[in-house]
Amino acid sequence: MKSKWTGVAGSVALAVVVAGWAFAQPTGQPPAGERPPGGPRPGGRPQSVEGLMKQVNRAFRTLKREAGKPESKDQVLAAITQMELAAVAAKDLTPNGHVRWTEAEKPMKVLQFRRGQIELLELLLLIEKNALDGKTPEVQAGVEKIEAMRKSMHEKLGVEEEEEEGEEGPRGPGGR
Numbered sequence: 765m766k767s768k769w770t771g772v773a774g775s776v777a778l779a780v781v782v783a784g785w786a787f788a789q790p791t792g793q794p795p796a797g798e799r800p801p802g803g804p805r806p807g808g809r810p811q812s813v814e815g816l817m818k819q820v821n822r823a824f825r826t827l828k829r830e831a832g833k834p835e836s837k838d839q840v841l842a843a844i845t846q847m848e849l850a851a852v853a854a855k856d857l858t859p860n861g862h863v864r865w866t867e868a869e870k871p872m873k874v875l876q877f878r879r880g881q882i883e884l885l886e887l888l889l890l891i892e893k894n895a896l897d898g899k900t901p902e903v904q905a906g907v908e909k910i911e912a913m914r915k916s917m918h919e920k921l922g923v924e925e926e927e928e929e930g931e932e933g934p935r936g937p938g939g940r
């Protein structure tokens with residue numbers, strides 16, 4: 765019998781292949797300097813963790829907004845896929861934009877980062893299955909788990925989040 769983890773591993777492997785394909789496609793990107801921060805580099809190479817995290821953040825905003833609406837299934841699934849692709853691309857890169865790690869702690873933090881991205885992917889794949897099955901309450905519960913995971917991982921890794929346009933930062937309005 766196929767175990768749950770064989771299934772998850774298969775889905776992750778598929779996501780890796782799809783991500784590789786996606787990043788290998790011609791991007792039709794504007795010239796250097798006009799590209800959005802974190803956008804693909806020339807040659808379709810994956811970006812920085814910072815850029816990929818911004819991608820996760822934008823898709824997660826859509827996911828949070830639409831998760832409770834059964835009629836938004838397509839939008840929910842598209843947002844989940846964007847997050848999965850970004851997490852696959854990010855997991856074996858080294859964060860260096862918004863973290864202040866000493867050389868001594870860096871290997872451990874990089875390992876924690878990679879494990880965290882894998883956990884994020886596992887959760888996203890479960891949410892995706894629930895979304896496909898139209899299990900709206902389960903999708904909402906999954907979104908809350910991701911929110912908690914983001915908070916705890918960012919704390920553990922000492923991430924200093926920047927505010928993006930139209931967004932309150934982690935410190936909330938009136939924060940530092």
Ligand code: HEM
Pocket residue numbers: 813814815817818820821824858859860861862863876877878879880881884910911913914917918921923924925926927
């Ligand atoms: C939905 C979940 C998550 C969201 C929405 C999110 C969002 C963000 C945002 C907005 C940033 C700052 C990007 C910038 O301003 O430049 C960031 C950075 C970062 N996040 Fe996340 N994050 C999530 C999950 C995670 C998880 C699970 C991990 C750990 C495995 C993680 C690790 C990091 C790290 C290390 C950085 C700093 C990257 C660098 O500066 O190079 N995040 N994240």
